[in-house]
Each structure stands twice: as C-alpha cells, then as structure tokens.
Amino acid sequence: MFRNQYDTDVTTWSPAGRLFQVEYAMEAVKQGSAAIGLRSKTHIILGCVNKANSELSSHQKKIFKVDDHIGVAIAGLTADGRVLSRYMRNECINYSFTYESPLPVGRLVVQLADKAQVCTQRSWKRPNGVGLLVAGLDESGAHLYYNCPSGNYFEYQAFAIGSRSQAAKTYLERRFENFADSSRDDLVKDALMAIRETLQGETLKSSTCTVAVVGAGEPFHILDQETVQQMIDAFEIVGEQEGSAAAAGQEAAQPGAAVADQGGSTDEGVAPMDI
Amino acid sequence: MTKQQANWSPYDNNGGSCVAIAGADYCVIAADTRMSTGYNILTREYSKICKLADKCVMASSGFQADVKALQKQLAARHLIYQHQHNKQMNCPAMAQLLSNTLYYKRFFPYYSFNVLGGLDNEGKGCVFTYDAVGSYEKVGYSSQGSGSTLIMPFLDNQLKSPSPLLLPVQDAVTPLVEAEAVNLVKTVFASASERDIYTGDKLEIVVVTADGIRREYMELRKD
Numbered sequence: 001m002f003r004n005q006y007d008t009d010v011t012t013w014s015p016a017g018r019l020f021q022v023e024y025a026m027e028a029v030k031q032g033s034a035a036i037g038l039r040s041k042t043h044i045i046l047g048c049v050n051k052a053n054s055e056l057s058s059h060q061k062k063i064f065k066v067d068d069h070i071g072v073a074i075a076g077l078t079a080d081g082r083v084l085s086r087y088m089r090n091e092c093i094n095y096s097f098t099y100e101s102p103l104p105v106g107r108l109v110v111q112l113a114d115k116a117q118v119c120t121q122r123s124w125k126r127p128n129g130v131g132l133l134v135a136g137l138d139e140s141g142a143h144l145y146y147n148c149p150s151g152n153y154f155e156y157q158a159f160a161i162g163s164r165s166q167a168a169k170t171y172l173e174r175r176f177e178n179f180a181d182s183s184r185d186d187l188v189k190d191a192l193m194a195i196r197e198t199l200q201g202e203t204l205k206s207s208t209c210t211v212a213v214v215g216a217g218e219p220f221h222i223l224d225q226e227t228v229q230q231m232i233d234a235f236e237i238v239g240e241q242e243g244s245a246a247a248a249g250q251e252a253a254q255p256g257a258a259v260a261d262q263g264g265s266t267d268e269g270v271a272p273m274d275i
Numbered sequence: 276m277t278k279q280q281a282n283w284s285p286y287d288n289n290g291g292s293c294v295a296i297a298g299a300d301y302c303v304i305a306a307d308t309r310m311s312t313g314y315n316i317l318t319r320e321y322s323k324i325c326k327l328a329d330k331c332v333m334a335s336s337g338f339q340a341d342v343k344a345l346q347k348q349l350a351a352r353h354l355i356y357q358h359q360h361n362k363q364m365n366c367p368a369m370a371q372l373l374s375n376t377l378y379y380k381r382f383f384p385y386y387s388f389n390v391l392g393g394l395d396n397e398g399k400g401c402v403f404t405y406d407a408v409g410s411y412e413k414v415g416y417s418s419q420g421s422g423s424t425l426i427m428p429f430l431d432n433q434l435k436s437p438s439p440l441l442l443p444v445q446d447a448v449t450p451l452v453e454a455e456a457v458n459l460v461k462t463v464f465a466s467a468s469e470r471d472i473y474t475g476d477k478l479e480i481v482v483v484t485a486d487g488i489r490r491e492y493m494e495l496r497k498d
Contacts, residue, residue, distance in 0.1 A: 065358070089358050093351050 011123045021127060022120050025149035028129035032075035034165050034198040035062055037133040038158035038172060038191055039144045040182045043215030044135035045191040046073040049162075049198055050208050063212045067092035068219035069102045070136035071212050075162035076149075077129035084112065084132065105136030109145045109153045117151030131161045137214055160194060167197040184215060189235045192228075204232055286338050286386045287312055290473030291323055292422030293334035294460055295392035296434070297400035297415050301453045302483045304392040305460045306334040306420075307468070307495060309476040319476035319497065326488065328353055331366045331393035332481050333373070336420030337407070338386035345385045348376055366393035370403040370411060377409030384408050388419040393483050400483075422467035422474040429463055453482065461493055468496040 006012050007020030014020055033051035037044065050059035063073045064085040070092060074081030091111060095103040112132065119125040127149040134145040146161065147153045158176045160168035171194050179187065191211055196204040206229035214220035293306040310321040324334045325346045333349075335342040352372060356364050364372070370391050377385055384407045391403040391411075404417035416434050418426040434451070451459065460480060468475040475498065480491040 086358075089355070093354050097347055097351050 009123055010120055010125070010127060019120060019150075022150045025127035025129050026131075029076040029131035029149065029161055030163065030165075032077070032130070032162045033062070034160060034162035034168060034195070035073040035075045035131075035133055036158070036160040036165070036168050036172070036191060036194045036198070037073060037135055037144045037146075037156070038176070038179055038187060038194070039135070039142045039156075040179050040184075040187050042137075042142055043184045043187055043213060043218070044137065044142050044144050045187050046071055046133060046135050046212045047191040047195045048073050048075075048210050049195060050210055063210050063222055064089075065212075065220050065222070066108075066134075066136075067096070067102060069138060069214060070105055070108065070134065071214055071220040072135070073133040073212070075131045075133075075165075080128040081130040081132065084115075084128065084130065087115070088112065088134075102138060104138045104140070105134065105143045105145065106138075106140070108136070109134050109147055112147045113151050113153045116147065116149055119149075120151055133159060133161060135212075135214055135220075137216065142215070158194075160198070162198075164198040164200055167200060168194040171197045184213065184218075185231070188213065188223075188231055192232055192235065204236075205229070206232060285383075286341075288337060288386070288421075289317070289321075289339045290421045291336040292418060292420035292426060292464070292467055292471065292474045293323060293336050293388070293390050294418040294426060294430070294463060295334060295390040295402040295404075295416065296430075296451070296456045296460065297392065297402040298451060298453060298456055299400065300394075300398055300485060301456070302332075302392040302394060302400035302402065303453070303456045303460055303480060304332045304334050304390065304483070305464065305478060305480040306336065307422075307464060307474045307476060308479055309474065310339060311473050314472075316476075322479055324479055324481050326481075327369055327391075328365070328393070329363045330483055331364065331369045331391065332483055332488065333389055333391045334419075334481075335387045335389045337388045341385040342387045345376065345387050345389075349373060352376070365396050366391065366401050366403075367395055367413075369393070370401075370413070373403075373405065374409040374411045377405065377407065381408050388423075390417050390419050394485065398485055418463075420474075422464075422471040425467045425471055426463050429466065430459075433459060453484070457482065457491070464493075464495060 006014035010019060010021035033049045035048040037046045046063055048062040052059040060078045065071050066088045072085055088108060091108060092103045116128055119127045132147040136143050144156050145153050146156055146159050157179055158172040175190060188211060195209045206225040210222060211228050212222040290311040291307050291309055295304045304324060306323040308320050308322060310317045323336055324332060326332050327349050353364055373391060386407060389405040395401045402414050402417055403411050404414055405411045416430050457480060464478045475495045478493040478495050482489045
C-alpha cells in the first residue's frame with residue numbers, strides 16, 4: 001500500500017482520483033473492535049465487542065443512546081465517536097424542542113454525513129476516524145444506517161464494522177432475509193451469534209459484549225449483563241440440541257459454562273435455526 | 276413632554292395558584308386548572324404542573340406561555356444531564372438549575388412563579404420556592420400565584436414552621452402524614468376558590484413518593 005506521494009493531506013487528489021486520507025480514515029474504522037447492527041420491521045439491535053486496552057482497564061463505551069428512538073454503535077477512534085454522539089444528542093434535543101416530535105433518523109444521518117464531508121474538503125481538518133452504525137425508529141419504520149468517514153451513508157438490513165467484521169457479515173448475509181419478520185428476541189439471538197463470529201474462538205460472555213435494543217414501544221436502551229448472559233446461555237444450548245423452536249425469550253435454566261466445546265469452534269453458527 | 280408609555284406588553288397573567296408541601300417521605304404538589312386572561316376564562320382544564328424528573332415536579336403560575344417555554348428548557352437540559360451522568364437529576368440539583376435558568380433571563384424575565392417539589396437524595400420530601408428571577412429557598416411548604424396571599428397565611432397557621440432564628444435549629448419538614456397533607460391542600464384550595472376569582476374549576480394534586488408519582492383531581496367552584 002505504497003501510495004505516499006498524494007496522501008499527505010486530505011485536500012490532495014491522487015492521479016487515480018482518490019483521496020487517500022479519507023481512505024486511511026476508513027482504515028482506522030477497520031482497526032477498531034467490531035460493532036454489528038441488524039433490524040426487523042419493528043426493532044433494531046446493536047451489538048459490539050467490549051475491548052479493553054489491558055486487563056487492568058475497563059472497556060471503552062461503544063454504544064451510545066442518542067434519543068429515545070435512536071442509538072449508535074461506533075468502531076474506530078472512540079474519541080471521535082464520542083464527540084459525534086454528543087452532536088447527535090444535541091441535534092435530537094434541538095429538533096424535538098422546536099418541533100415537539102422526534103428527529104427522523106434519515107435527517108440525522110444526512111446531517112452527520114454532511115458534517116463528515118466538510119472534513120474531507122478542508123486542509124485544516126481531518127476526517128473522523130470512526131464508523132457509525134445508527135439505529136433508529138421513526139414514522140417511516142425501523143432503520144439501520146452506516147455512516148463512514150468519507151461522508152457517505154448507506155441503509156442496511158444488517159451490517160458489521162470493525163475488526164473481524166467479515167465473519168459477522170458472512171453470518172448476517174446468510175440469514176438477513178429472515179430478519180424483517182423476526183421477533184425481537186430472535187433478533188437479539190442473531191446479534192449475539194454475529195458477535196460470536198467476530199470473536200473467533202473466544203467464548204461469548206456477557207462481559208465481552210454489549211447489546212442494545214430499540215423498537216416499537218421500546219425506547220433505546222442497553223441490555224444489562226444478566227439479560228444478555230441469559231440469552232447467551234439459551235441459544236448456546238439450543239444450538240447444541242439443534243432445537244427447532246426458537247421460542248422467544250426462552251431462558252434456559254442450565255448454565256452455559258458447560259458448553260466449553262461450543263465456544264471453541266468458529267463455524268458453530270450453522271445451527272439450523274430456520275424460523 | 277410626557278414619557279412615552281408602552282402600548283403593548285409582552286406579558287399576560289393567566290392567574291391560578293400553586294401549592295407544595297413536603298413530608299418526611301413524600302411531597303404534595305398541587306395547582307388549580309383554571310387559565311384566565313383579564314376577567315375571562317380561557318379554559319377550565321389546563322395543567323400547571325410539570326414532571327421534570329423522576330422525583331421532581333414543578334408547579335408554576337403566572338404567564339403560561341413563559342411557563343411552557345421554561346418547562347421545555349428544563350426538560351431539554353435534563354436530557355443532556357441524563358446523557359452525561361447516566362442518571363436522573365435529583366431535586367436539589369434541579370432546584371439550582373431552575374434558579375440559574377430564571378436568572379439567565381434577569382433582564383427579560385420568565386413571568387413564572389414556581390414551586391418545585393420532590394424527594395431529595397435521602398428520600399425526604401423537599402419544596403423549593405422561587406420568585407420570577409430565580410431567587411429560591413428550600414422550605415417545608417409554599418404557595419405561589421394569585422391565591423397565594425390567601426393560602427400562605429393559612430399554611431403558616433397549620434404547619435407551624437419554626438423560625439430559623441430559633442435554636443435549636445429545626446427541620447423545615449412537615450410532621451404530617453401524606454393523607455393529612457393531601458386533605459390540607461384540598462381544604463386550602465376550596466377556601467382560596469371562594470375569594471380569589473382566578474382560582475377554581477378543578478384541583479390537580481400530584482404526590483411524589485418513593486414508589487413513584489400519583490395524580491389526583493378534585494372539583495372546585497366554577498364561578
């Protein structure tokens with residue numbers, strides 16, 4: 001990737017018509033720990049891997065509540081993500097102050113994208129090194145958007161960003177057609193499975209991941225560790241027994257600790273949970 | 276050459292009265308629901324009470340447009356607080372915020388006479404009373420609005436708040452039980468409705484306890 005003649009500042013084009021600084025910013029997103037999002041017609045789930053700098057430190061916060069109906073998961077430079085979350089929160093508060101109604105998600109992501117674009121066209125700025133998965137519910141339904149440092153944004157049924165996100169994307173690609181009509185709990189289980197794909201070997205525990213939900217009648221909130229652990233236990237056991245009934249919210253009594261063999265292999269996601 | 280007078284005022288007084296009484300583990304906040312202008316009634320069913328946080332309720336009389344603007348401001352600031360601190364504001368914090376917000380407009384004030392009531396961090400009832408520009412004080416009970424001149428002396432008589440100049444210093448919290456305090460509020464408004472033309476129609480009572488917030492209504496004189 002030896003292209004350093006034209007990559008010194010963001011306002012220099014390369015002869016091939018590329019802005020390398022922007023692409024390097026997108027590289028920073030790929031280096032961050034994974035974040036995934038998926039949606040049905042009524043709910044959107046965000047999940048992320050909790051990465052801590054060292055064993056002594058706590059993990060960074062990667063999922064932020066923006067408003068009752070919008071949340072965001074970030075990957076990349078967490079500091080940039082935090083600042084953008086603050087911007088998003090302010091925009092939501094100002095909009096609902098003026099219009100007494102929630103900010104439509106599509107409007108917010110456009111504002112974010114425009115903000116990102118500015119940083120690609122000023123010599124004294126740099127692009128944000130963070131990718132944002134914006135999950136929101138408004139009058140037009142459930143939405144999941146991805147905002148990248150380039151100023152582009154896309155809407156997705158399901159997506160994953162960050163390191164080892166390809167594994168999660170592969171899993172999601174296999175199953176996304178079912179998501180639209182999935183129940184909320186099945187969606188959470190799919191999110192946990194997708195997160196597990198990115199862990200590639202490491203056991204999936206509630207301490208290594210964070211999951212957040214927003215949906216019809218359910219304001220955005222991050223699930224607490226206990227609930228997440230219960231769901232992890234439920235589906236790990238279901239996977240082992242090739243259980244057909246993906247009963248919503250079925251909390252299994254047996255602890256998940258015994259299924260050490262499950263956590264080991266990467267391709268366990270082939271559990272035939274065909275709904 | 277006489278000084279030119281304003282031919283228009285940005286303010287109006289929509290009347291009404293508010294009361295708040297603090298107890299050992301509860302707080303009662305009440306206000307009538309009549310909204311008037313001049314000698315006319317605009318509506319008989321307007322709420323002057325606003326829930327600012329989980330354990331913090333404000334009742335305001337005066338110019339309701341300013342009251343609404345003030346409530347929206349506080350709600351927005353509370354949201355920001357929740358995002359930053361990951362918890363709700365407690366009543367004393369909200370009290371300070373309200374004071375600052377009012378003083379911010381010292382030279383074009385919110386025409387809003389407020390009483391703030393709720394539970395403090397320890398779960399004890401607290402009431403804060405304000406003037407239009409943010410001067411405030413923590414008290415055991417208070418009233419504001421058009422009926423306050425009729426209501427306050429009666430509350431003084433019933434709730435025997437000891438003078439802060441006396442020693443030993445006594446708590447401003449009322450020794451009444453919740454049911455007694457609610458009854459007192461009902462009595463007080465029934466009396467105020469008799470003589471204050473701006474108070475009447477319906478009484479809205481909000482009770483804040485550790486279990487949550489409860490709302491109650493009582494009919495008042497409609498004349």
